[in-house]
Amino acid sequence: MTRGATLVEKVIARAAGLPGVTPGQLVVAKVDLAFAHDSSGARRWKPILDALGVGVWDPDKVALVNDHYAPAADAETAGFLKLTRDFAREQGIENLFDMVGISHLVLPDAGLIRPGAFIAGGDSHTPMAGAFGAYAAGYGATDMAAIVATGETWLSVPSTIRIEWSGAFAPFVVAKDVMLHLTREVGMDNGFRAVEFAGDAVEAMSMHARMVLCNMAAELGAETGVVAPDAVTFNYLARVGRPVENESAARALASDPDAVFERVWRFRAEDLGPQIAAPHSPGNTGPVGDYSGVRIDQAYIGACMGAKVDDLRMAAEVLRGRKVAPGVRLLIAPASRETFETASREGVLSDLITAGALMMPSGCGACAGYGGGVLADGEICISSTNRNFKGRMGSGEAQVYLGSPYSVAAAAVAGSIVDPRLLMTQGAR
Amino acid sequence: MGRAFVFGDNIDTDLLAPGHAMKLEPREMARFCLEAVDPQFASVVRRGDIVVAGANFGMGSSREQAAISLKLLGVAAVFAQSFARIFYRNAINIGLPALVLPEAGEIAAGDEIGFDLEQGRADNRTQGRAYAFQALPPHLLAVIRDGGLTEHLKRRFNGTRA
Numbered sequence: 001m002t003r004g005a006t007l008v009e010k011v012i013a014r015a016a017g018l019p020g021v022t023p024g025q026l027v028v029a030k031v032d033l034a035f036a037h038d039s040s041g042a043r044r045w046k047p048i049l050d051a052l053g054v055g056v057w058d059p060d061k062v063a064l065v066n067d068h069y070a071p072a073a074d075a076e077t078a079g080f081l082k083l084t085r086d087f088a089r090e091q092g093i094e095n096l097f098d099m100v101g102i103s104h105l106v107l108p109d110a111g112l113i114r115p116g117a118f119i120a121g122g123d124s125h126t127p128m129a130g131a132f133g134a135y136a137a138g139y140g141a142t143d144m145a146a147i148v149a150t151g152e153t154w155l156s157v158p159s160t161i162r163i164e165w166s167g168a169f170a171p172f173v174v175a176k177d178v179m180l181h182l183t184r185e186v187g188m189d190n191g192f193r194a195v196e197f198a199g200d201a202v203e204a205m206s207m208h209a210r211m212v213l214c215n216m217a218a219e220l221g222a223e224t225g226v227v228a229p230d231a232v233t234f235n236y237l238a239r240v241g242r243p244v245e246n247e248s249a250a251r252a253l254a255s256d257p258d259a260v261f262e263r264v265w266r267f268r269a270e271d272l273g274p275q276i277a278a279p280h281s282p283g284n285t286g287p288v289g290d291y292s293g294v295r296i297d298q299a300y301i302g303a304c305m306g307a308k309v310d311d312l313r314m315a316a317e318v319l320r321g322r323k324v325a326p327g328v329r330l331l332i333a334p335a336s337r338e339t340f341e342t343a344s345r346e347g348v349l350s351d352l353i354t355a356g357a358l359m360m361p362s363g364c365g366a367c368a369g370y371g372g373g374v375l376a377d378g379e380i381c382i383s384s385t386n387r388n389f390k391g392r393m394g395s396g397e398a399q400v401y402l403g404s405p406y407s408v409a410a411a412a413v414a415g416s417i418v419d420p421r422l423l424m425t426q427g428a429r
Numbered sequence: 430m431g432r433a434f435v436f437g438d439n440i441d442t443d444l445l446a447p448g449h450a451m452k453l454e455p456r457e458m459a460r461f462c463l464e465a466v467d468p469q470f471a472s473v474v475r476r477g478d479i480v481v482a483g484a485n486f487g488m489g490s491s492r493e494q495a496a497i498s499l500k501l502l503g504v505a506a507v508f509a510q511s512f513a514r515i516f517y518r519n520a521i522n523i524g525l526p527a528l529v530l531p532e533a534g535e536i537a538a539g540d541e542i543g544f545d546l547e548q549g550r551a552d553n554r555t556q557g558r559a560y561a562f563q564a565l566p567p568h569l570l571a572v573i574r575d576g577g578l579t580e581h582l583k584r585r586f587n588g589t590r591a
């Protein structure tokens with residue numbers, strides 16, 4: 001090979017047992033980790049595996065998470081959760097995360113997401129794991145059943161788009177604003193492409209912020225989002241008790257200087273302000289000022305990428321000493337049990353509750369309209385989640401706006417969408 | 430031969446398989462397919478009809494029910510200018526041809542469309558036009574011919590165990 005390789009090409013080549021790969025090449029890759037949740041996993045795999053007369057290829061490389069219907073609201077969905085537990089037991093799958101949080105956060109927090117891994121997830125936001133320098137793509141149920149039966153899958157090697165952010169973000173401007181901006185600028189139709197996030201502004205981000213970038217690579221339509229592993233990655237994995245053994249090998253995953261990108265986008269961090277996506281698409285985005293004054297019924301802080309501990313801290317920063325506006329309900333579903341615990345220990349939880357927030361169980365909740373907190377006809381919600389498709393969060397006649405945790409908390413206090421920077425300089429209301 | 434049902438860009442999986450119907454049995458769930466954009470669709474579409482759309486068809490979640498609902502309603506193929514990756518794989522895996530057709534925008538609602546998967550050719554009988562689309566690679570054609578990935582794998586596993 002004369003050309004350098006991108007991070008994604010390096011991971012795929014290793015998983016395919018090839019010295020190198022080029023975009024468009026059809027390869028078969030060995031999967032290092034396969035996971036799914038209560039809606040997409042055992043419930044859908046079991047009939048297929050039974051029909052094939054096989055079990056999972058390697059129980060140690062499979063993880064199951066009960067998050068979508070957790071906690072169950074009726075007997076039927078309680079059955080999906082039970083089925084997951086029974087399946088894990090039958091198949092000898094030890095990595096069962098039963099109602100302790102959302103897959104995309106609990107798996108990295110268990111140290112299961114490793115730099116350089118080829119990860120297949122039964123969920124479209126699987127790319128969140130790419131924040132650790134893994135190739136992580138979402139698959140449907142039959143694809144996943146085939147993967148857990150065989151340990152491998154075919155793919156056409158994606159081309160890589162590189163998105164660089166330089167400089168420093170202004171106060172109250174965060175990774176969520178970056179992604180809402182990119183869904184408009186880069187667009188949502190990037191199927192069969194990988195997105196690599198880079199630049200000093202990305203290097204300065206915490207793992208949680210990088211996870212937001214890679215999670216919402218799904219909203220760009222990309223098959224995975226990646227950030228090259230560095231000291232921030234290594235520190236995170238060390239903190240969760242699963243340190244990276246060979247840091248220099250992990251660093252070598254970074255795209256080569258002569259790697260070929262389909263396109264390179266460059267943005268300046270200081271130019272970005274808080275962004276809002278209007279109904280019914282994450283790409284229907286503009287500066288928060290364009291929507292200020294839109295009255296809301298509900299503010300929702302939830303989801304894998306929108307209710308991590310840093311997101312709750314942002315909300316608490318806004319809500320401390322303030323109250324949720326009369327007639328508005330603020331619902332907060334921390335992304336994992338551990339998030340709840342940390343927020344409690346730090347006093348963040350009491351800030352949220354004192355301001356008037358209703359705390360919801362850790363799980364997907366209202367994000368995909370599966371759990372509590374969905375909307376009625378004609379209601380308007382601002383949400384820290386990643387998608388606002390028509391009908392996703394309850395009624396097809398509801399309107400969902402997307403914003404950062406700062407913007408959501410600020411709207412909850414004001415009763416309408418407002419620039420969080422304005423609210424914070426005006427003092428308590 | 431089937432009638433074309435025409436949709437725009439960015440038809441997402443929440444439109445194809447709404448969250449509120451996700452716990453239903455597949456046949457029940459299919460009744461809600463695309464209801465938010467065309468409330469009549471699920472009741473008037475017939476076996477052999479074709480769905481035609483613009484860019485990024487099937488964007489959104491990994492839920493296979495999005496493709497399964499179309500298949501259960503009898504849709505013979507989806508022609509779109511481009512597809513979201515997971516939907517594309519799901520459609521093929523359940524035996525629903527997902528075909529990239531740059532000229533999809535020329536097809537009008539109700540046009541009679543015939544197509545040949547192996548040759549990569551579609552005929553618009555109503556407008557008297559023919560279109561070429563990129564045929565699927567042989568291993569994916571084999572999946573569709575076997576009736577989906579599960580059937581395809583059954584052959585593989587039964588073959589290796591026999």
Ligand code: SF4
Nearest residue numbers: 125303304364367368
């Ligand atoms: S929180 Fe929302 S986006 Fe995340 S996995 Fe659950 S349903 Fe999907």
